[in-house]
Amino acid sequence: TIVVPADASNYDERWTQIGIMNPKEEKETLETMGVQAILYDPASKTSVKLIQKRSTKSAEVFNLSQISEAEREEFLTSLFTASDENTSYEIEAYDHPELPFFRLKIEARSETVRATEVIYGTVVNGALISFDLYQENLSKPLDESYIKALVAGTHFTEFLDKAEVEKQERQAMLTLGIVIAVLVVAIAAWVMISSRRKKRLTAARKEKSARLAEFYREQKQREEQNIKDPVLYTNRSVYNEELIKNFCIYDAVFHRIKLWITTVIVYILLLALLNNSSQSFLGFIVVTIVGFFFLLYQGIQIDKTTKKMMKTYEHSKSKEAIIQFYEDYFTLSGIQSTIKNPYMQVTEYREYKNYIYLYLGSDRAIYLDKNGFDQDVAEVKKFILNKIK
Numbered sequence: 001t002i003v004v005p006a007d008a009s010n011y012d013e014r015w016t017q018i019g020i021m022n023p024k025e026e027k028e029t030l031e032t033m034g035v036q037a038i039l040y041d042p043a044s045k046t047s048v049k050l051i052q053k054r055s056t057k058s059a060e061v062f063n064l065s066q067i068s069e070a071e072r073e074e075f076l077t078s079l080f081t082a083s084d085e086n087t088s089y090e091i092e093a094y095d096h097p098e099l100p101f102f103r104l105k106i107e108a109r110s111e112t113v114r115a116t117e118v119i120y121g122t123v124v125n126g127a128l129i130s131f132d133l134y135q136e137n138l139s140k141p142l143d144e145s146y147i148k149a150l151v152a153g154t155h156f157t158e159f160l161d162k163a164e165v166e167k168q169e170r171q172a173m174l175t176l177g178i179v180i181a182v183l184v185v186a187i188a189a190w191v192m193i194s195s196r197r198k199k200r201l202t203a204a205r206k207e208k209s210a211r212l213a214e215f216y217r218e219q220k221q222r223e224e225q226n227i228k229d230p231v232l233y234t235n236r237s238v239y240n241e242e243l244i245k246n247f248c249i250y251d252a253v254f255h256r257i258k259l260w261i262t263t264v265i266v267y268i269l270l271l272a273l274l275n276n277s278s279q280s281f282l283g284f285i286v287v288t289i290v291g292f293f294f295l296l297y298q299g300i301q302i303d304k305t306t307k308k309m310m311k312t313y314e315h316s317k318s319k320e321a322i323i324q325f326y327e328d329y330f331t332l333s334g335i336q337s338t339i340k341n342p343y344m345q346v347t348e349y350r351e352y353k354n355y356i357y358l359y360l361g362s363d364r365a366i367y368l369d370k371n372g373f374d375q376d377v378a379e380v381k382k383f384i385l386n387k388i389k
Helices: 013-017 023-033 056-061 069-079 145-152 162-224 241-252 254-275 280-313 377-388
Strands: 002-005 035-041 046-053 087-094 101-109 114-124 127-136 233-238 320-325 329-333 339-342 348-352 355-359 365-369
Touching: 002 013, 023 035, 023 046, 046 145, 056 069, 069 087, 069 101, 114 145, 127 145, 162 339, 233 365, 233 377, 241 254, 241 280, 241 348, 241 355, 241 365, 254 280, 254 348, 320 365, 320 377, 348 377, 355 377
Parallel strands: none
Antiparallel strands: 002 035, 035 046, 046 127, 087 101, 101 114, 114 127, 233 320, 320 329, 329 339, 348 355, 355 365
């Protein structure tokens, strides 16, 4: 016997040995039928499908040997119903050393085809297990010797207890119900937390807007009164390609480190899943190529963003940005007209290599070269962090 599992590779030579030239198409049919394997006898060129199916009826019967004769008769009667007058069938009990089998023979006729199908099966552990032999336009009666030999040689290694299986199923359903309930509670909690967070953010934005309005009102009054604020610290940073590119690298990679970690985890999980598949090598190659082009795309984007940002400063009179820190605000001048930025506008403080980045939003920042301070860097950092916290 040549045994071909239903999930065998499309390139397995056994498909050709049993006469199947298009395994991919054939496997779709086998999956629909519930076929576990094809058993082929080279001597008689007979092909038999080993099928396993589960249904409400098979779960109810569970083991054909554990029900009464009357219940078996009822089960056999319910197995098949002729679809039309061109289909005939016969069904009977069939002896087996271990447990009762049945034999179902179906004949269907049309103008061009006369099909004969013989099924030997039983119910064990809640599943209908059957051997299926199908042939068309036979010139002589169907030879059942091979399928009978398979049935006679069938041995079941384990018989489950119906009550225990039903108990496990109930426990599984209970566990599933608990998991679903936990997920529902988690989602509800997330929605509630998100709603409260949204309200807090809205309130914070309103408060911030009010504080900014008050700040600019006070500054206007001070200007009208010609009051000058003393400069506490000064930083001079040359906005050249090196400084801009370093920011673009930091903003694309380190500022989004959570996204990158998630991407790496997903990539590792994909590799783990592919490792257990029949096409693991091909999948590994595809995922690796996609990962390579993703990294290449990120590198290209960093380069494009750097060039785009450099263009914004190419018409500036000076490439040197002067950032001066006052008690309540800091100013940026040199590369643009002087603008006052209150410390409350700083959303994040970040450091990378020899630079300090003061974010004024998700992707906009003021860049400070640590070598450009007129006083001790540690003292200035402490001042800024204290102001923005």
